[in-house]
Amino acid sequence: MAAPAREVAATSSRSSRPARERLLRLLPLAAVLLLQAVLSLRLSNSAFQDEALYLYYGHWTIDHWLNGADLYSNPSAWFTGAPQLYPVLAALLDSVGGLELARLFSTLCLLSATAAVHWTANSLFGRPGQVRVGVFAALVFAVSGPVLVLTHFATYDAPSYAAVAWALAVGVWVACGERERSRWWAVSVGGLLALAVLLKYASAIDAPFVLLAVAASSLGASRRWRGLMTSLVAGSAAIAVLALSAATWARPLVQGVIDSTIRRQSLAPETTAQLLGRVVSDAGPMIALGLLGGLLVLRSRPALGAVLLVASVAAPLYQVHTGESVSLHKTVVLGLVFGAPLAGRLCAALVDRWWGTPLVAAALLGSLVHGASVSERIFTSWPDTAPLAQALAPIVRSTPGIRIAGENPEPLQYALQEQTQPWQWVSTYDGAFRYEGLSDLPAFERALSDGQLGVVFLDGSSDIGRRLEPRMASLGYTQTTVVRTPDGGHEWVVWQPSREDPVD
Incomplete structure (x- = not known):
């Protein structure tokens, strides 16, 4: 070279x-x-x-x-x-x-x-x-x-x-x-x-x-x-x-x-x-x-x-x-x-x-x-909400504009964002819901009595939710399904109005 x-x-x-x-x-x-x-x-x-x-x-x-x-x-x-x-x-x-x-x-x-x-x-x-x-x-x-x-x-x-x-x-x-x-x-x-x-x-x-x-x-x-x-x-x-x-x-x-x-x-x-x-x-x-x-x-x-x-x-x-x-x-x-x-x-x-x-x-x-x-x-410390989203999807599709109430609703709100609008969602956090001049539990009781909430899902994770669940039937709602996570460690009870009152 x-x-x-x-x-x-x-x-x-x-x-x-x-x-x-x-x-x-x-x-x-x-x-x-x-x-x-x-x-x-x-x-x-x-x-x-x-x-x-x-x-x-x-x-x-x-x-x-x-x-x-x-x-x-x-x-x-x-x-x-x-x-x-x-x-x-x-x-x-x-x-x-x-x-x-x-x-x-x-x-x-x-x-x-x-x-x-x-x-x-x-x-x-x-x-x-x-x-x-x-x-x-x-x-x-x-x-x-x-x-x-x-x-x-x-x-x-x-x-x-x-x-x-x-x-x-x-x-x-x-x-x-x-x-x-x-x-x-x-x-x-x-x-x-x-x-x-x-x-x-x-x-x-x-x-x-x-x-x-x-x-x-x-x-x-x-x-x-x-x-x-x-x-x-x-x-x-x-x-x-x-x-x-x-x-x-x-x-x-x-x-x-x-x-x-x-x-x-x-x-x-x-x-x-x-x-x-x-x-x-x-x-x-x-x-x-x-x-x-x-x-x-x-x-x-x-x-x-x-x-x-x-x-x-x-x-x-x-x-x-x-x-x-x-x-x-x-x-x-x-x-x-x-x-x-x-x-x-x-x-x-x-x-x-x-x-x-x-x-x-x-x-x-x-x-x-x-x-x-x-x-x-x-x-894995929070529940898998995919089954609940699947259960709610046909309800919100069949009833456009339905009001949806629940405990910790954000994952469902995100999962169903294509089928719903922000105003449709109601949460059970303290101070989050007002109706007819009332707030929190009294507001929910009045709204439920008036049939204003088209579907409600509860799992007992909030004080308002725990106090509402035993009274849902008396407020005019029927338990339509129970949704469980894939591991069976968490469940939500889904309620809908018993009567066919119009929802504004």
Whole structure:
């Protein structure tokens, strides 16, 4: 071979080697992401109440924007995230591919969050040429039960938490990098934090921790100043975006933020001991690894260790403080965004010792088994409403404009959206129904006596429903069917008017 040809071949070989090495370093992360996808996509159930609510209101909002459809409700006053953002996007996805496509969007969001956790851990604790800290962190995050649930769950949470994870990853990358990076990267961190808060207001609890972690992540005098400046620029950008939003398109949301998040009343209160038990049950092994890793980091980098430790438990402990049990497992995911890198640091330190490798293997395997079990339990904790939707479908088709009342009606409202209009649906929530100047139970009793409700389905999940069911026959209604879930663990009683009075 001629000399020039040999030189070209050598140059080509040298240039392709780093590419191959980068690809090989990404293979463990790819395996973690594949495992997360498989474990989450195996979960199956009909739409959860919140999923159905957001998708339905997203469709309704689009109809209002395009066709001027009347909005009979004001979700801005009680949604826990901006109704104009995620619900509209999810509804567009639902129009194309149904609930599964909307859930797949969440899958992509949480898979990207796992990649961000991997990047964060490597930026903070990785050694040159090593990626095991990030792989361990990604694995701890990916196999936790709450993460697996949200990876296949069409609500605000997945995109909001992914934005938090990427804000942290980009922020520490800028602060810890060898080279000075553009201030625009810091601005992007602020934009991600603002997006996370707009998508889900409760994510605001972790925005300060992202900024503190970025400020504390730098090493040496020059980089410490870089981390502080990155944090200040990112925080200023986030405040600017949120302030501008509050002054313009999001102005109607301000009172809703206060009522739905800051002054929110507990929907299902439990004691502190019960709530802490739930947190441990949902993600105990992963939280324990993070806490132990935090203690390890405290020894060498006390400021960073303290910030990540507090951030890893701040969101779930705040909800425990409020006494609210609803969606408690979601706050655990926010904590793991900060706790998983600490767990990765612990695992990487242990495998450097001969006795630590089997310990880490056992801990990670136990976490995987625990997460798979917890995710299955959470994802099957609500009843499969598909049989009830099938039972109601011929009734609403044969009687257009019929008023439909029931407990937790959102999944049915979503499932039957092509056959019904929003005004047809009546729920048994306190304060949700008014009739003839009455509200709640008296309003239902009068409306039922007048034959104004064409079909009623009850399962005893609300106080009004439990008090109505024994009186349905005396109020002029006949039990027409009993619908059970496929596993037989839940049932609804369907009632229709006994007489053929006209329904206005």
